Amino acid sequence: MSLLEQLNQQQLEAVTCVDRHLRIIAGAGSGKTRVVTTRIAYLIEQCHIYPNKILAITFTNKAAREMKERVEGFLGDTAQAVMISTIHSFCVRLLREDILVHGYPRNFTILDADDQRSILRDAYKQLQVDVKTYSYHRVLSYISNNKTNFIDANSALARANYEGERIMANVYAFYEKRLAEMFGLDFDDLLIFTYHILKEHVEVRKKWQRRFAYLHVDEFQDVDMLQYQIIKMLVKEDSYLCVVGDPDQTIYTWRGAQVDIIMNFEKDFPHSHTVILNENYRSTQPILQASNELIKNNRNRIEKELFTRNESDERIVHFTAMDDYNEPIWVAGKILSLHHNGVKYRDIAVLYRSNYLSRGLEKALLDQHIPYRIYGGVRFYDRAEIKDALSYLRLLAPKVEGDDKELFKNLAVKRIINLPKRGIGAKTLETLEQEAAVKDTNMYEILKQGGFGKGKAKESIAKFVEVIEASRSCVDTISIDQLLSKVLEDSGYMEMLRNDAEIERLENLKELISDIANYVENNPDGSLLDYLQEISLYSDKEDLDNGEFVQLMTIHAAKGLEFDRVFVYSLCDGIFPNERSINEGGQQALEEERRLAYVAFTRAKKQLFLSDSYGYSYVLDKLKTTSRFVKEIPQDCLQEVGAKPRNSFASDVDTYQGSGFSSLGNTTDEAIEHTSKKKGKIRKGDLVVHDVFGEGIVIKLEGELAVIAFDKKYGIRKILATHASLHKK
Numbered sequence: 145m146s147l148l149e150q151l152n153q154q155q156l157e158a159v160t161c162v163d164r165h166l167r168i169i170a171g172a173g174s175g176k177t178r179v180v181t182t183r184i185a186y187l188i189e190q191c192h193i194y195p196n197k198i199l200a201i202t203f204t205n206k207a208a209r210e211m212k213e214r215v216e217g218f219l220g221d222t223a224q225a226v227m228i229s230t231i232h233s234f235c236v237r238l239l240r241e242d243i244l245v246h247g248y249p250r251n252f253t254i255l256d257a258d259d260q261r262s263i264l265r266d267a268y269k270q271l272q273v274d275v276k277t278y279s280y281h282r283v284l285s286y287i288s289n290n291k292t293n294f295i296d297a298n299s300a301l302a303r304a305n306y307e308g309e310r311i312m313a314n315v316y317a318f319y320e321k322r323l324a325e326m327f328g329l330d331f332d333d334l335l336i337f338t339y340h341i342l343k344e345h346v347e348v349r350k351k352w353q354r355r356f357a358y359l360h361v362d363e364f365q366d367v368d369m370l371q372y373q374i375i376k377m378l379v380k381e382d383s384y385l386c387v388v389g390d391p392d393q394t395i396y397t398w399r400g401a402q403v404d405i406i407m408n409f410e411k412d413f414p415h416s417h418t419v420i421l422n423e424n425y426r427s428t429q430p431i432l433q434a435s436n437e438l439i440k441n442n443r444n445r446i447e448k449e450l451f452t453r454n455e456s457d458e459r460i461v462h463f464t465a466m467d468d469y470n471e472p473i474w475v476a477g478k479i480l481s482l483h484h485n486g487v488k489y490r491d492i493a494v495l496y497r498s499n500y501l502s503r504g505l506e507k508a509l510l511d512q513h514i515p516y517r518i519y520g521g522v523r524f525y526d527r528a529e530i531k532d533a534l535s536y537l538r539l540l541a542p543k544v545e546g547d548d549k550e551l552f553k554n555l556a557v558k559r560i561i562n563l564p565k566r567g568i569g570a571k572t573l574e575t576l577e578q579e580a581a582v583k584d585t586n587m588y589e590i591l592k593q594g595g596f597g598k599g600k601a602k603e604s605i606a607k608f609v610e611v612i613e614a615s616r617s618c619v620d621t622i623s624i625d626q627l628l629s630k631v632l633e634d635s636g637y638m639e640m641l642r643n644d645a646e647i648e649r650l651e652n653l654k655e656l657i658s659d660i661a662n663y664v665e666n667n668p669d670g671s672l673l674d675y676l677q678e679i680s681l682y683s684d685k686e687d688l689d690n691g692e693f694v695q696l697m698t699i700h701a702a703k704g705l706e707f708d709r710v711f712v713y714s715l716c717d718g719i720f721p722n723e724r725s726i727n728e729g730g731q732q733a734l735e736e737e738r739r740l741a742y743v744a745f746t747r748a749k750k751q752l753f754l755s756d757s758y759g760y761s762y763v764l765d766k767l768k769t770t771s772r773f774v775k776e777i778p779q780d781c782l783q784e785v786g787a788k789p790r791n792s793f794a795s796d797v798d799t800y801q802g803s804g805f806s807s808l809g810n811t812t813d814e815a816i817e818h819t820s821k822k823k824g825k826i827r828k829g830d831l832v833v834h835d836v837f838g839e840g841i842v843i844k845l846e847g848e849l850a851v852i853a854f855d856k857k858y859g860i861r862k863i864l865a866t867h868a869s870l871h872k873k
C-alpha cells in the first residue's frame with residue numbers, strides 16, 4: 145500500500161502501533177509530523193476508524209493548517225472530519241458546547257490583549273492605581289501567573305507580602321469580577337475553564353473522552369502542565385494517546401513548557417510504547433552534522449544521534465561582515481545570486497533571534513528589489529485578514545460614475561462570501577459568477593436582487609446582503625474606521641477570529657482600524673472610495689503576488705517548518721545567544737538558546753548560511769564577536785568567507801581602531817558592566833517590553849535614560865530606564 149511504502153522501519157512501527165499509547169521521540173527532520181499525518185490516514189483507511197474519532201493538537205495555527213493539508217493529501221475531503229487544531233482552538237470548541245455546566249452562556253466573549261487593558265484602565269481609575277508604577281504588562285503577567293497556577297484573587301491577596309503585591313492583587317480581583325460580569329474569558333481562561341469543566345463534571349469529561357478514540361499531540365516537548373492536564377483528561381481507558389516531540393527543540397520553557405512531561409510520559413501512561421526515529425530526511429550531511437555537534441554542547445540532555453543519507457559537498461557557509469551595515473548586504477547579494485542560479489525566492493528563508501533584527505535585512509532586500517515577506521510581522525497589507533477586511537469595505541463602496549458594473553466587487557464577494565462560513569458551496573458560487581456575467585453585472589448585484597441560491601444557502605445569502613446593506617446605509621454618516629468595525633462585527637467575521645483564538649489576526653485588524661482612523665484624521669474630506677484607492681497602491685501589488693518571495697521570520701516562528709536554503713542572521717555573542725543568557729541566565733538559559741540554534745540550523749534542507757558582523761554594536765555597546773554557536777560547529781562542516789576567519793578577532797582589533805573605531809579603544813567590557821549596573825535593573829542588550837511600543841532592545845544607557853530600538857513603527861526612543869512602563873523580557 146502506497147501510504148506505508150514511503151516509511152522506514154521505525155516510522156512504520158509508529159504508524160501501525162494502534163493498540164497502545166505511543167511516544168515518538170526524535171530529532172529534527174526525522175519525520176515525526178509525517179508519522180502523525182500518515183498515522184491518521186492509516187487509522188481511517190486501514191483500521192476503519194471514523195475520522196471524527198481522531199484528534200490532533202499542534203502548536204500554532206500555521207502548523208495546524210499544514211497538518212490538515214497533509215492529511216487532505218492522503219484522504220481528500222474525508223480529512224475535513226478529523227479535528228486538527230491548536231490547544232486553544234480546541235478549548236474554545238469544548239467551551240462553546242459545554243460551558244453551561246460552569247454557569248456561563250455559550251456565547252461567552254473571548255478577550256484579547258486590548259480588552260484586557262481596557263479593563264485594567266477602569267480598575268486603575270477606580271482603585272487609584274498609578275500606571276507609571278504598575279504597568280499593564282507587569283500586572284497582566286502577575287494575573288496570568290496566578291491564574292495558571294490556580295491562585296485566585298483572594299488567595300493572591302492573602303499571600304501578598306508587600307504593598308505593591310496587595311495593590312496588584314486588588315486589581316486582579318477587579319479584573320476577575322469584571323470578566324465574570326461580562327462572561328468574558330481571556331486566553332488563560334480558555335485553558336483553565338476547560339480544565340475545571342473536565343475535572344469537575346464527569347459527564348462532560350466522559351462525553352469528550354468518548355468522542356476521541358485516537359489523540360495526537362505534535363511538538364509535545366513544549367507543552368506546559370495545564371495543557372498536559374487537559375490532554376490527560378481527554379484520554380479514556382480504551383483510547384490511545386500518541387505524543388510526538390524532540391526534547392532538543394524545547395524553546396518555550398520561558399512560557400512554562402516542561403520537557404519533563406515528555407521524558408516522564410511512561411509514568412502517567414504505563415505500558416506505552418516508545419519509538420525513536422533516527423534517520424533525518426530533511427537536511428544534508430554537513431547541516432545535520434553541524435546541528436548534532438552543536439546540540440551536544442548541552443549537558444542537560446539525552447544523547448541521540450541522527451544520521452542522514454543525503455550526502456552533499458555543500459558545506460555551511462559562514463560569513464563575517466566588517467560591520468552590521470554590510471552583513472545584510474551580503475545576505476541580499478547571496479540571495480540574488482542563488483536566484484540567478486535558478487533558486488526560487490520562496491525556497492529561501494532568513495531566520496533571526498529577535499524581531500527587531502529584520503530592519504537592516506528589509507532595507508537591503510528592498511534596495512536589491514528582492515521580494516520578501518515577514519512571517520508573523522510587518523508586511524501588513526499582505527495578510528489574509530487585512531485583505532478580507534478590505535474586501536468587506538470594497539463591497540460597501542458607492543458606485544463611481546462610469547463604473548456601473550463595479551466588477552471589482554466580484555473579487556471581494558469571492559473572497560469573503562464564506563468568511564465566516566455561510567455554507568455557500570463552490571457550485572453555487574460558480575452559478576452566481578455565470579449569472580452575473582450573463583446579466584453583465586457583478587456578483588453582489590445578483591445577490592442583492594434576492595432569491596439567489598437554494599435552501600440554507602439562500603437564507604444565509606439573504607442575511608449576508610442584509611448586513612452589507614445595513615452598513616452601506618451608514619457610509620455617509622459614520623467614519624470609515626467605524627464603518628469597518630461595524631461590518632466586521634455584524635458579519636460575524638470578528639467573532640470567527642475570536643472563536644479561533646486568532647490573536648495575531650485580531651491585533652492586525654485593530655491596527656488596520658486605527659490606521660484608517662489616522663487616515664480619517666489627516667483627510668477629513670476623504671471618502672471611502674478615496675481611501676480604497678489609496679490603499680490599492682499597497683494591495684494591488686500584492687494581488688499580483690505569485691508566492692515568489694523570501695520568507696523572513698524569527699526562529700520561534702519557524703518551529704516545525706522547513707526550507708531549501710536557510711540564512712541564520714546576526715549570529716553574534718550577545719545577540720544570539722542573547723546577552724542575558726550569557727550573563728545572568730546561567731546554564732539553563734544558555735542551553736535554551738542553544739536549542740533555539742538547533743531549531744534554526746535544522747530548518748535547512750539543502751544549504752545553510754550563517755552570518756554575523758564585527759565592528760561596534762549599538763545594541764551591545766561593544767565590539768562584536770562571532771557567536772559561540774558558530775564556533776561549536778566542526779571546522780570541516782564550514783566554509784569561511786568574508787571579513788576574516790573566525791576566532792581571530794582579538795588580534796584584529798587594531799584594524800578596527802585604525803578604521804574609524806578608535807574612539808572605542810578604551811571601551812572595555814568592564815566599564816560597560818559598571819555603568820549599566822548603576823542604572824538599576826535594565827542593561828544594555830536586554831530585551832524589554834514597553835507598554836505602548838512593545839518589544840525592543842536596549843541599545844545603550846545614557847544617564848537615567850535607556851536608548852531602545854523598538855519595532856520599525858516606533859523606531860529608536862529614549863525612555864527613563866526605571867519607568868514603570870518598561871520591563872525586561
Ligand code: ATP
Nearest residue numbers: 150151152171172173174175176177178425426704
Ligand atoms: P521537526 O522536528 O522539525 O518538526 P519532523 O520530525 O516533524 O521535524 P517532518 O517535518 O515530518 O519531520 O519531516 C521532515 C522532512 O522529511 C519532510 O519533508 C518529510 O516529508 C520528509 N520525510 C520524512 N520521512 C520520510 C521518509 N520515510 N521518506 C522520505 N521523506 C521523508
Ligand code: MG
Nearest residue numbers: 176177178704
Ligand atoms: Mg514536526
